[in-house]
Amino acid sequence: MKKEEVPQDGDNLHQGTFKQIMYAVDNTGNYVPVQSAGWEPENIALGQAWEEVNEKVKAALARVRAGEISPVAYYMEKNLMDLALLASYVGKFQWQVKRHMKPAVFKNLSQKMLSRYAAAFKVSVAELKEPI
Amino acid sequence: MSNSSFQHHQTAHCESGVISNLLGHYGLQISEPMAFGIGAGIFFGHLPFVKVNGVPGTTYRIWPGAIFQRVCKRLGIKMEIERFSSPEKGMEALDKIIGEGVPVGLLSSVYYLPYFPPSYRFHFNAHNLVVYGKEDGQYLVSDPVMETLTTIDPESLVQARFAKGFPAPKGKMYYPVDVPTSVSFKLPIKAGIEQACHYMLKIPVPLFGVKGIRYLAKKVANYAEKPGDRKATLYLGNIIRMQEEIGTGGAGFRFLYSAFLQEAAEYLNKPELSKLATEFTATGDLWRNFAFSAGRVCKSRSADAVSYKELSEMLQQCAASEEVFFRKLAQVKL
Numbered sequence: 001m002k003k004e005e006v007p008q009d010g011d012n013l014h015q016g017t018f019k020q021i022m023y024a025v026d027n028t029g030n031y032v033p034v035q036s037a038g039w040e041p042e043n044i045a046l047g048q049a050w051e052e053v054n055e056k057v058k059a060a061l062a063r064v065r066a067g068e069i070s071p072v073a074y075y076m077e078k079n080l081m082d083l084a085l086l087a088s089y090v091g092k093f094q095w096q097v098k099r100h101m102k103p104a105v106f107k108n109l110s111q112k113m114l115s116r117y118a119a120a121f122k123v124s125v126a127e128l129k130e131p132i
Numbered sequence: 133m134s135n136s137s138f139q140h141h142q143t144a145h146c147e148s149g150v151i152s153n154l155l156g157h158y159g160l161q162i163s164e165p166m167a168f169g170i171g172a173g174i175f176f177g178h179l180p181f182v183k184v185n186g187v188p189g190t191t192y193r194i195w196p197g198a199i200f201q202r203v204c205k206r207l208g209i210k211m212e213i214e215r216f217s218s219p220e221k222g223m224e225a226l227d228k229i230i231g232e233g234v235p236v237g238l239l240s241s242v243y244y245l246p247y248f249p250p251s252y253r254f255h256f257n258a259h260n261l262v263v264y265g266k267e268d269g270q271y272l273v274s275d276p277v278m279e280t281l282t283t284i285d286p287e288s289l290v291q292a293r294f295a296k297g298f299p300a301p302k303g304k305m306y307y308p309v310d311v312p313t314s315v316s317f318k319l320p321i322k323a324g325i326e327q328a329c330h331y332m333l334k335i336p337v338p339l340f341g342v343k344g345i346r347y348l349a350k351k352v353a354n355y356a357e358k359p360g361d362r363k364a365t366l367y368l369g370n371i372i373r374m375q376e377e378i379g380t381g382g383a384g385f386r387f388l389y390s391a392f393l394q395e396a397a398e399y400l401n402k403p404e405l406s407k408l409a410t411e412f413t414a415t416g417d418l419w420r421n422f423a424f425s426a427g428r429v430c431k432s433r434s435a436d437a438v439s440y441k442e443l444s445e446m447l448q449q450c451a452a453s454e455e456v457f458f459r460k461l462a463q464v465k466l
Contacts, residue, residue: 001382001383001387001413001416001417001420006382017249018249018252020144020378020379021142021143021144021277021381022144022381022382022387023144023165023381023382023387023390023391024382024387025413029410030394031165031387031390031394031395031409033142033143033144033164035142035279036382039376039423040424040427041372041376041423041424041426041427041428041430042372042376042377042423042427044369044372044427044430044431045369045370045372045373045376045377045427045430046252046369046373046377048365048366048369049366049369049370049373050251052185052366080185080243080254080255081255082185084297084298085255085296085297088296088297088300089296
């Protein structure tokens with residue numbers, strides 16, 4: 001890649017301010033670090049990954065409203081976590097966290113357990129119970 | 133608390149960048165490409181069973197921490213490395229050491245770094261940064277992938293250092309205790325190149341090195357059937373991201389490695405390394421072409437089997453080009 005070929009395809013994902021370093025060849029044939037505002041294929045891939053996340057979050061919220069799953073499942077998606085990661089944050093086994101995703105079980109969780117989830121998701125207990 | 137200063141250079145990759153910045157602080161000037169090359173950072177691996185959010189993992193570099201470890205060993209640097217059982221102990225130890233004016237390398241999770249653009253904040257737990265002081269309750273940060281020095285609040289830093297998941301950073305912090313100010317890079321370069329060639333050509337597992345690229349090529353050829361449309365574009369997107377996202381220097385570290393070879397050629401007065409650097413740049417350009425085409429497939433969302441076959445062929449070309457290159461590199465008498 002030549003220095004003048006270093007892509008500058010900025011988009012709103014980078015918020016227009018963030019630039020990363022790429023190594024490219026200048027016109028004397030020497031490698032130099034050059035700032036890049038981003039590249040289209042990478043922007044597409046990153047945008048697509050976020051789209052996937054947002055879709056999962058939306059679907060989870062709809063299922064919470066329909067009473068099919070508890071807010072724990074919704075906040076897990078919202079925080080980009082998976083079952084294993086969430087379980088390690090709240091210090092429980094995965095099967096236990098899975099159980100807590102049932103609305104009937106969630107309803108009876110202790111205050112202590114609720115605050116652990118709230119801390120993992122960085123929300124208040126009230127917000128945990130009633131996702132907006 | 134402390135008013136220390138730190139020379140910050142923005143780099144492509146966090147690990148080799150922290151090495152370069154941290155050692156520079158102690159008067160040992162080593163560029164990012166040189167650190168990357170001596171640490172034999174170049175690699176390839178495709179791990180279909182290690183899934184992150186349901187997407188198989190691909191890597192263009194050696195596992196986190198390896199570059200660091202190798203550079204220290206090869207240059208004879210003594211590092212103090214600590215991990216902590218609790219955030220309180222970890223923060224106390226950090227405060228104590230930066231209070232003495234010692235800049236400290238920290239392992240952290242990108243997800244909890246507020247100065248990062250939100251779009252990059254995934255749960256990636258192997259990010260390296262340097263904390264070099266504390267002012268008005270804020271920690272002073274030199275994050276190698278950021279343009280300038282920045283700061284972080286203690287609460288976010290605790291979360292970043294003690295993030296859960298794999299691998300858990302457990303508050304890992306490190307700082308040099310013994311740095312030679314003049315050291316010859318000759319043998320370290322040689323060892324780094326030998327190791328890179330070995331890892332790219334000789335690992336007897338089909339998932340790694342040149343074999344790994346061919347393995348991925350075969351998988352991609354069948355992406356239309358397995359895992360099928362929607363997922364296939366996600367799989368493809370992940371390959372692009374691992375190759376081009378922040379921290380790679382472009383073309384999955386291939387340009388960074390070329391820059392290393394060029395510097396090594398000059399240092400050792402071996403013009404053949406410089407010629408190989410140019411060849412490897414061409415390999416990097418092949419990877420960029422692949423990413424460009426793969427991006428198009430992701431965007432169109434309705435890729436047919438033909439486009440996946442084409443992408444697969446491009447990967448086969450990358451593999452062939454890398455094999456030729458590393459065989460030649462292994463032959464160079466250093």
